[in-house]
Amino acid sequence: MTVVTRFAPSPTGFLHIGGARTALFNWLFARHHGGRYLLRVEDTDRARSTPEAVQAILDGLDWLGLSGDEPPWFQHGRLDRHREIALRLLDQGRAYRCFATPEDLTEMRERARAEGRAPRYDGRWRDRDPAEAPAGVSPAIRLRAPQEGQTVIDDLVQGQVTIDNAQLDDMVLLRADGTPTYMLAVVVDDHDMGISHVIRGDDHLTNAARQTQLYLACGFDLPAFAHIPLIHGPDGAKLSKRHGALGVDAYRDMGYLPEALRNYLLRLGWAHGDEEIISTAQAIDWFGLDAVGRSPSRFDFAKLENLNGHYIRTAGDAELVAAARPFLEKLLGRPLQDGEAALWQRAMPGFKERAKTVTALAEASAFLFRPRPIPVDAAGAKLLTPEALEILGRLRPVLADAPEWQAAALEDLARRFAEAASVKLGKVAQPLRAAVTGSNASPPIFDVLAALGAAETLGRIDDRLADRTA
RNA sequence: GACCCCAUCGUCUAGCCCGGUCAGGACGUCACCCUUUCAAGGUGAAAACACGGGUUCGAAUCCCGUUGGGGUCGCCA
Numbered sequence: 001m002t003v004v005t006r007f008a009p010s011p012t013g014f015l016h017i018g019g020a021r022t023a024l025f026n027w028l029f030a031r032h033h034g035g036r037y038l039l040r041v042e043d044t045d046r047a048r049s050t051p052e053a054v055q056a057i058l059d060g061l062d063w064l065g066l067s068g069d070e071p072p073w074f075q076h077g078r079l080d081r082h083r084e085i086a087l088r089l090l091d092q093g094r095a096y097r098c099f100a101t102p103e104d105l106t107e108m109r110e111r112a113r114a115e116g117r118a119p120r121y122d123g124r125w126r127d128r129d130p131a132e133a134p135a136g137v138s139p140a141i142r143l144r145a146p147q148e149g150q151t152v153i154d155d156l157v158q159g160q161v162t163i164d165n166a167q168l169d170d171m172v173l174l175r176a177d178g179t180p181t182y183m184l185a186v187v188v189d190d191h192d193m194g195i196s197h198v199i200r201g202d203d204h205l206t207n208a209a210r211q212t213q214l215y216l217a218c219g220f221d222l223p224a225f226a227h228i229p230l231i232h233g234p235d236g237a238k239l240s241k242r243h244g245a246l247g248v249d250a251y252r253d254m255g256y257l258p259e260a261l262r263n264y265l266l267r268l269g270w271a272h273g274d275e276e277i278i279s280t281a282q283a284i285d286w287f288g289l290d291a292v293g294r295s296p297s298r299f300d301f302a303k304l305e306n307l308n309g310h311y312i313r314t315a316g317d318a319e320l321v322a323a324a325r326p327f328l329e330k331l332l333g334r335p336l337q338d339g340e341a342a343l344w345q346r347a348m349p350g351f352k353e354r355a356k357t358v359t360a361l362a363e364a365s366a367f368l369f370r371p372r373p374i375p376v377d378a379a380g381a382k383l384l385t386p387e388a389l390e391i392l393g394r395l396r397p398v399l400a401d402a403p404e405w406q407a408a409a410l411e412d413l414a415r416r417f418a419e420a421a422s423v424k425l426g427k428v429a430q431p432l433r434a435a436v437t438g439s440n441a442s443p444p445i446f447d448v449l450a451a452l453g454a455a456e457t458l459g460r461i462d463d464r465l466a467d468r469t470a
Numbered sequence: 471g472a473c474c475c476c477a478u479c480g481u482c483u484a485g486c487c488c489g490g491u492c493a494g495g496a497c498g499u500c501a502c503c504c505u506u507u508c509a510a511g512g513u514g515a516a517a518a519c520a521c522g523g524g525u526u527c528g529a530a531u532c533c534c535g536u537u538g539g540g541g542u543c544g545c546c547a
Contacts, residue, residue: 010547042547102545109544118472118543140545158475167473167543175545182547206474206542227475229540234481236539264482267496271483274495293483295476296540303482303497313510354509364508383507414506429506441508 003035004196007066008186010042011053014247015060017299018201018231021265023066025228026199028266028287030069038193039068043076044185060248064258065280073193075185082180085188085218086141086173094217095173097139098125120169123147141174143217151209156226156289158202163209171210187211191220199289202227226289229269229296236298255327255357257315260308268297277310309356317348320361327362332369340369347451350443367437368451373463379440380433388431389468391421395428396461405454411446435464 005026009019030037039061043049061067089095100108100121109119126144133139146165153161173184180188186207190198198208205227215222232238251261263278270293272278272286312320321344328344329336336344344365355361367374376384398417402410418428433445436457442448449457 008547012547045546048546098545100545105545113471120543142545161474163474169543172545177545179545181545186547201541202475203541204547207547209474227541229476232540238540267482269482271495273484276482276496293476297483298481300481300497306497309510356509379507411506418506425506427506433507437507439507443508445506 001196002194003030003033004038004194005030005035005199006038006040006190006193006195007061007068008040008042008200009057010045010048011050011057012045012048013053013056014249015057016247017251017265019057020060020064020066020248020261021231021268022200022228023061024064024262024265025226025270025287025289025292026197027066028283029197029199029226029289031284032287035196036069037066038070038195039072040189040193041072041074042182042185043074044180044182046076049076056247056249063252064248064262073189075189078185078189078192079180081192082185082188083174083178086180086184089143089173089217090141093144095141095143096126096170097130097133098142098170098172099130099133099137099139100125101137118167123170126170138176140172140176142170142172143214145170145210145213145217151212153205153208153212153225155205155208156197156224157229157292158205158227158294161205161209163206165213168210168213171214173214183207183210183214187214187218187220190223191215191218195223197224197226199226199228202229226292228292229294231268232296232298234298234300253359255324255359255361256304256308257311257323257358260304260311263311264304264307268299269293277307305356312352312355312358312361315352317345317352320348320352320358321345324358324362324365327359328365328369331362331366336369343451344368347443347447350447354441354443364442367439367442368448370438372456372459374438374460376434376438376464377440380438383430383434383440384464384467385431386468388427388434389465391423391428392431392435392461393465393468394421395432396458396465399449399461400454400458402454405450407444407446407450410449414446432461436460 007019007023007026009015027037041054041057043054058067058072086095090097105121108122112119121142125142130139145168149165150162151165151168153163155161171183172181174180208225208227212222248261252258259280262280266278266283267276270287270291272291275282275286278286321341325336325341347365347368351361351365355364395414395417398413399410402413414428414432415425418425429445430440433442433448434440436445436448436452452460
């Protein structure tokens with residue numbers, strides 16, 4: 001059997017983190033089985049769907065490397081097909097016209113609730129003669145669902161789940177205005193798209209029972225179902241915006257790399273022994289629905305950040321310059337010149353070792369490109385004591401006379417200077433770091449000096465020495 | 471409320487199906503090492519089988535219940 005999966009977001013907002021994981025699992029499952037992974041935009045609710053949202057979701061998927069194998073399907077373009085199936089069901093007596101008005105339904109629900117019954121449609125038009133229809137009410141079409149027995153979902157993650165048909169009411173297939181409902185559209189589209197495996201959030205588990213009834217009524221073969229647990233916030237409650245229910249674009253803006261996010265999302269609810277850092281090739285090789293857990297997991301930024309640090313450290317220097325450049329340019333308030341970008345790339349090994357996010361990488365690098373005199377932060381200022389400045393003052397001419405401006409040579413010079421002055425290297429290196437970077441943390445200082453060049457380095461030292469006399 | 475699902479360190483999880491190891495790994499936390507800073511890295515520590523009953527020589531593992539958490543109950547998707 002050919003495996004065909006799909007990710008089917010409704011374009012009423014951005015691609016959130018749970019959706020991203022669902023997409024990832026679908027993508028991985030299809031890749032693992034050499035099948036196809038498709039996209040379907042569920043925009044049957046025209047009022048709530050916007051082109052901007054469609055684009056945001058497509059962009060988010062693209063950034064994560066989870067674009068569909070074919071152009072996306074759009075549900076609203078298939079109205080006629082959905083209608084055709086509903087009408088066919090009506091002809092076959094598997095569906096019927098329901099003339100209950102929205103007011104009737106509200107009243108029905110309220111009364112059921114008041115009497116402690118489940119708030120379901122009572123089937124009042126199921127066997128009633130349409131001739132009795134009240135005037136002026138256009139009917140919806142409902143499925144004549146089985147009222148006895150059980151519907152069994154054979155779920156690849158949840159196992160066998162049995163629901164009493166009495167729990168399910170006659171779902172609406174076609175609204176009074178003739179548009180299809182989600183239930184109808186999903187079943188017809190999944191069938192027409194040849195979807196073999198429906199992998200989605202477990203908030204759809206009970207929908208799977210309803211959809212199973214519909215599949216059976218339509219005479220369609222059932223796909224395999226896999227309902228994966230939802231992602232919760234750090235407090236165990238539903239993911240809120242504060243926590244991480246953000247669009248994936250927000251993760252990009254926070255400086256996370258797509259490969260880090262994918263690795264993180266993959267390990268949320270799925271494991272392969274003790275493996276933590278998993279490449280895409282390994283993920284494709286190892287992924288299976290049987291290893292997906294059934295309990296919801298909590299989103300943990302700390303672990304994501306750790307993974308992100310790993311992927312930053314192992315990323316290529318040019319790739320990081322490209323990813324971090326927009327952040328740095330925003331920080332600097334100006335575009336980066338090509339020469340500066342090249343310099344940055346050469347210095348990147350020292351920076352990427354220390355950054356956990358791409359934004360932090362840009363922030364930590366900004367001192368390289370700031371105009372003199374560079375700003376000094378609190379920690380840097382603390383280092384620049386009168387004593388430290390005195391040492392800097394004596395080091396300055398030694399540096400100025402350096403025969404070659406290269407990291408190892410400069411370090412050698414500084415070490416000998418410290419030895420001659422009977423101070424630890426730290427007493428020399430830290431003031432130097434503060435003067436040159438404006439802070440107390442940076443890549444190895446002699447690498448920084450080499451990257452900055454003699455003139456800029458000495459100039460920055462002079463700026464600080466000038467502060468002293470001023 | 472009804473129905474369905476779930477339950478191992480703070481978090482993500484391995485182990486559960488096919489009962490028998492000091493219950494393993496990772497993140498985070500703490501300590502130490504390395505070190506010109508910060509990271510990274512190394513070593514080590516604290517940290518869990520929700521509870522109660524069974525079954526069994528033996529239960530994290532099988533069964534029942536309790537508690538807790540989640541999901542669903544729309545002419546939304």
